[in-house]
Amino acid sequence: MKFASEFRDPKLARALLSAIAEKADAIGATREKPVHIMEICGGHTHSIFRYGLDKLIHEGIEFIHGPGCPVCVLPRARVDECIELAERPEVIFTTFGDAMRVPGSKKSLIQAKADGADIRMVYSPLDALELARRNPDREVVFFGLGFETTTPSTALAIQQAAREGLKNFTVFCNHITVPEPIKALLDDPYMMLDGFIGPGHVSMVIGIHPYDFIAQDYGKPIVVAGFEPTDLLQSVLMVLTQIEQGQPRVENQYGRVVPENGNPVSLAAIEDVYEKRPSFEWRGLGEIDASGLRIRPAYRAYDAEEKFGIGYAVGRREVPEVEGCACGQVMTGRIKPTQCPQFGKGCTPETALGALMVSSEGACAAYWQYGGARSAAE
């Protein structure tokens, strides 16, 4: 195992910070007129705060936290449907830990578990498969969740289940894709974005070309970035350089992990198992065309929506957001977490109204956990 210490080298970080400052000055970025850079991925948001980059970086750079946390963008209706599945007596519901605390309209999975639902945290969909093998008299449902990063592993589990002919394993598929919501944000006339930090782990699967439209059609720079502090700083510098040169393009800072054309094995598994849904609802963004995946008819036996008659199989359910909860505005970068009237008052990690405060990749959780909010207020 190789560790990350070289990407946290203070000397390198200082050199990058001063290069960023020089570049920011050169393009006239100031606190009053900042360059807005959106980091799409929640993992980047957390790195920014975990390493205090928000306070170290030039005051003319403003990070806008994007919709790249798959738990945060899940509408409450889908969380409710998870809980309904989990509460069926024959079901063992399996999920990544992230999703346990996310509030639905009545409760979260963690509360449903306390109420008696058989909900198990797993680290991989293959763990859910193993549970299905060991419990042939129960229905094991896996909560398939996440962007292109986690989509292939769910696909592999479905392919494996099909090979074994397992009859008691299904996936509640909530896999979503990154390029479409970025397009939705760029089409929004109120968004004032100057550039993007692209998601590293998603790009490891899909490569960098799905983002070509950002530079070609919208004229904005995008740099696919790693998650270490120097990765992020170098990516900011690359975005600023593109702005200075007036030549927007897609660049790959995370070349040690991200192949330009993605991972062919993962892409083949995705292509085999899923097809695009006509549209999918996103919390804060509404319905976005072709932004979600469903299981292809060939694998219908493994689709929990079909098997249990829930979700899009029977029609979309309208569940309004909690009154006063501004998750949607935070996720689209319209306001900072601290500008939400509920932040730190009605909404804390213990009393979360929305997913952004409890997901490990949520922007509000990052502000709260690492004190961006509280130390900025001083």
Add this chain to the structure above:
Amino acid sequence: MALRGERVTLAHGGGGRAMRDLIEEIFTSAFAPPGMEDQARLMTDALREPGARLAFTTDGFVVTPMEFPGGDIGKLAICGTVNDLAVGGAKPLWLSAAFVIEEGTEFALLRRIVATMAHEAEAAGVRIVTGDTKVVERGACDGVFITTSGIGVIPASRDMAASHVRAGDVAIVNGVLGDHGATILAARGDLALSSAIESDCAALGHLMEAALTAAPQARAARDLTRGGLASALNEIAEEAGCGIVIEEDALPLRAEVVGMCEILGLDPLYLANEGRLVLFAPEEQAEAALAAMQALPEGKGAAIIGRAVADHAGQVRMRTAFGGTRIVDMLVGEQLPRIC
């Protein structure tokens, strides 16, 4: 050998001969409490000192798996209670041990757990003087649950409390952080991670005694169990009404633990430890306390990690390796592994 079969049955909790056999063959023969009746009657010279005080603590132990690299539930039950007493400045003396045993538990497992407990108690200089056993139906508990209570004596000269920590005091930990939490995660076997990490589980009575001899004015100590270093520091900051700053560079962390945390999206500062403590000592005594700890096996990796400060009262902050600062908050609920 009157115990028959290989496993505990409900009859072993029924109050009759089978229960007596279980208690005598597995528990009292290992713990050898003096004149076993339903209570222990205790005497020690330490209590004769004018101003000496009793310390009393209790803790329940539940862990899956019950045996793991570096220890088992029995070792945890002894060390946990000894450490609760030790960090309050008490010399741990006597323990009780109550067992809730699931029907079907193997006698061999019980014997191993009890042997560990007897060994750890002897090494820590404490005696198990009373106890209890209950057998519950299969499914009513997960294997074996153990509750230990402990009594110790605090010498008159000592008065440790989190509220005594003052700005300028130095924070010392006795070794690498997070090994126990990481070991249990890996030992559960659902991570598909192989790891050579062992639990840090250890009794810290002797270490505290050495540290307090070297630094008699030490203000407070906490063992870093659930919630890890981050939670302990937050509690101290809150009770002392001062701020705490720790240095990321100075934190003793094993590369394997950091790596595992990276993969799972966990923070090692919140991982549980079972043989680690943080001690706050006035600056002029800090080096002596550090050296005293480092001289003992359970303090070999001891390090100064930060200090109490006058500003941002009640808050813990970390200076990151390249000069950023972030708040180290209390953990909410349990750390949950992330999606990607």
